[in-house]
Amino acid sequence: MEGNEEWQRLADMIQNWNNNRLDLFEISPPCKNLLFHGVMRFYLEDGAGGNVATKCLRISSGTTTAEVVETLSEKFRPDMKMLNTPYYLYEIHPNHERQLDLSDRPLVVQLNWKTHNREGRFVLKKMKDNITQNNSPEKKEKGGIIQNFKRTLSRKEKKKEKKIVDVFNHLATVVEPTMKKENGQISASVVLEKPSTNKDTVSHLETTECPESSRKGGIIKPIVCKQSQQDYGTWNGRAQAKTEQLALPVGIKFRENSEDAFLSAVMNYTNSSTVHFKLTPAYVLYMAGRYVLHRHHSHNQDTAHSHLPLEHTHRITAAVNKMVVMTEVVILKQNSLAGAVAFWMANASELLNFLKQDRDLSPITLQAQENLEILVEKAFKCLIQCLLTDLTRHMPAFLIDPEVQSPSATEMEGVLNTLTGAMSLLRRCRVNAAFTIQLFSQLFHSISAWLLNRLLSTSPLGEACSLGLRSHYWGATLRQRLSLVEDWAEKQGLELAADCHLSRIVQATMLLTMNKYSMEDVQNIQNTCFKLNSLQLRVLMTSYLYATNEPRIHPGLIDRVVTAAESSADEVVRSEGRDIQLEEGPDLRLPFLLPEEGYSCDTVRGIPQGFRDFLEPICRKGLCTLISHPHAGGSWNIFFNRANSSFIQDTNSPQHTEPEVRKIILRKPLNSGMGISIVAAKGAGQENLGIYIKSIVKGGPAEIG
Template sequence: MPETKEREKLAEVIRQWNSNRLDLFEISQPDENLVFHGVIRFYFEDHTEGSVATKCLRVCSSSSTREVIETLSEKFRPDIEKQSTDYSLYEIHKDKERKLDLDERPLVIQLSWTSNNREGQFVLRKKQESLKESCHEKEKGGVLQSFKRTLSRKGKKKERSQAKDDDKASEDRSAEGLLNNNNICLSSLESLKYCKEIKTNLILEAEEPFLSAVINYTNSSTVHFKLSPAYILYAVSRSALQRQHSRSSPSSANTHAVTSITNKMAAMMGKVIQRQQAITGALAFWMANSSELLNFLKHDKDLTQFTQQSQLGLSHQVHNAYSFLLHCLQSELRKHLPTFLIDPEQHGALPAEMVLNTLMNAMSLLRRCQVNPALTIQLFSQLFHFISAWLFNQLMVPETNPPGLRSHYWGSALRQRLTPIEAWAERQGLELAADCHLGHIVQATTLLTMNKYSVRDAKDIQSSCFKLNSLQLRMLMAGYLFGTSEPQIPPVSSPPLH
């Protein structure tokens, strides 16, 4: 049992770490021996060259500093035969640094940053003795190396300048030849026109494979800048418009080229959203990118007139991604909401709050994907409403499960379990959405726990439970289960509640 508790505690710390980090640095859940794996970014300060290098290394929680240093010394400087004892590993924070002992565990140290809400770095450095020797050698050879680099750069610059002059001279000779022979000039112009048409056709043929590569083969979990597809597709749209303008073609041709390519973008996004409609990460990613591209097209004064149809298509894709994502999150909540109805007296304290974890993971995902704040607020409003409606419906059914749900005891228990969700929503700036959409269940729990035993309490009920209609009030009061020491509601006080 102690091992199980320790494993659960470690798993919770790892979940907190993963919720605030990129997928690349996600730490695996511990096995039965409490061993886990994760990726650490290491920095290497090379004072001899005045540079800093970085590498990401997947390590085990049981890997010691000595083992990590041996691996890093091979990764950073494979060209130099050095002993691992020539290097030390440091843990650096903004206000201090610390040298790691050889038997410490870097991955365990990195995970411990979660408890103090700290951010740090691991830096590999040479020991001071090695640094002094290196600095002496650098002083002897530094001037010569700088001189060689200067000569090399000047030589390369001279070669490039000579090549440019040769190209210009050949162009001038070609131009003179064209001017001296009218037949060759006409022939060459026709060839140039034909080549230009071929080039345009090749560009048009390459558009669809390029769009497919950007939309169909982008991995939403590994790409660093989550809105990169939207920015790339916007640049492609601008390029198509510029290409048509440079050809001096009629306005209808411009319209056709830009409209055609943006319509393809919207259609491809729709297909990838349909294909991944059960994957929350992909849905959030494409909802963010389709809404961002839609925003670009709407506010670009040159493109907006040619992309009205595409904007409608993108708006439809945003709606689809939003609906699929909402359905996935509601399904996840539906699995965990029954934990609200676990009797604390019979089963002990409430287990790990999976409902709140679902909301936290959803917020982390939306922020990682840089989803529009308006969409984020709208999505969480729907989730809060779903939580409220599910719990409220449990109170409204004639035969509640568990029995006696309409009682002071359960009203207090449900209110206590809703409080962490309201507190979290306030920290996220969602307090208005939570107050509005959790209102029904909150006021229902208020009614179950407040004084309602005399006519004088009717006004308090009316002011505190204004979101509940007369039928809901009647249902809550008609099936109310009185506690052993709780006074009965007198018949005279029933009519005002109706």
């Protein structure tokens, strides 16, 4: 238990240090033996000229001052070891300096600066007599390291220093995985200097065996860079090209202590109407999830993503859970605004897909995925309610009597405009096509149920009685108006959804207008009105309003049609667990389905237009930083388990073969149909429309055959 507390105390100190450091200078979490590593910058001050050079070494917490001085002596100036005057390492602070003992451990000394709230530098100098004994400015050497300790870097120097840091970052990424153990711990020294005879800025990559003293927790892979050199472009570009091949088109970075503020800026201050690329929040949250994963993984270079320490897994899942909670809050706040709900539903489903498909995030965010699935369904229902509220206001247009009010081409505009507006909204928000089909299926069902229930109403005050809806006249009128909706659906590619979910009201209008006067019409009625149950058929025929000189429906015909419906349509209803009812329920009894494909990340390449504009104000507040990956391939599914799977054909899968042809002979009754419903559609991989069987009428020739 005491060991665990010591490890946790040390881990907290390191995390506190890392929160305010560049990635290059972050310290790795301690291992079980409390050993940790980090990159440190060391300065060499030339007392004669006041010049300063720097080098960065990656060392362990067990590395001593003596080992550091020996390595720096070799790297700063090879002839230093030949000089009689020894060099010592000092820690220098604004108002204090101290010579490190040879047994001190510099990385531990540096970590303790945070405990004592101090900042400083490590400087390699000659004997103490070369350093002024007091700290008065008058006695400091001109240009010395102490005098310049608080000097602010110029813009040019900052740019230069940032470039050097980028080089170190890429060195740590590119070189470290190539290190191998041969005859003890191997150390790589990378020297960046401009050769006099070669345009390449990398002169050589040198690997040497570490001294015996450094094999146990000693110096690991010292990285040497000559700060006076300015031309790093060629090497830096090559390193980037290599390391960014497996990267998102752009990255994001934020401090752990600003994580909540960053997520709040993305979620709570986003105006859905002004975002150019509507799925930007989902992409930003996915980038944030990848960054949090990388931030904790980078401290555990020897640990696979799937075996992250438990505390790091908790931090990642906690960050993702925050995203889900914030998404839910913003949806519930705007649940009556169709535009906002569609926007956040699209982003929630896109984020869910990112989490499901990402090979590293998927196994550790299962609870967040489950919560997102529930949230997406909630948003879907809210959006349905918003659109139905608008659609219902225009539904009475179906029941305008053409004889009372002159027919107008604009009488159905309200309904059609509502449908057009809904489609425009979904496309603008880049809602998955599978959601679009489900949503319009519900809207078409609502139109069908609203009209059918008024047609079947037995109330003396209802439209069926007051307007005489159960008649040939109204059957033809409603059929013509429904055809406008069907034509609209066909233009939008929704003809299958309309055909299926408007079928009951369409069949009811057909019953009102078709021949139904002799026993010979029974089979035709059964084949045409197979979606209507026995109760509905009986009401429509027994309370039918006859026109002048129109023949009466034979009672025996009604009995035959109703009996057939009891053994066909009624059985289908019962098999679905529903009761036989006269009126239709408002809800479409179909399960909500999350799309398995059709997400934007499969087609979006590079950085979408407006993406940087969305993040610019957040970056200006200092809440995050964008990281360019110019050499990345541009794919957003680079970390997916199924990345590029759509372009790879399984070599073991059978090749395309011709379908087996089977001949079926059906006996078609006189003046009757075949008992099948067909539809024109495109099959997978087909360019032209084909004719497909959509359904088979129960008891018809196709089923019997």
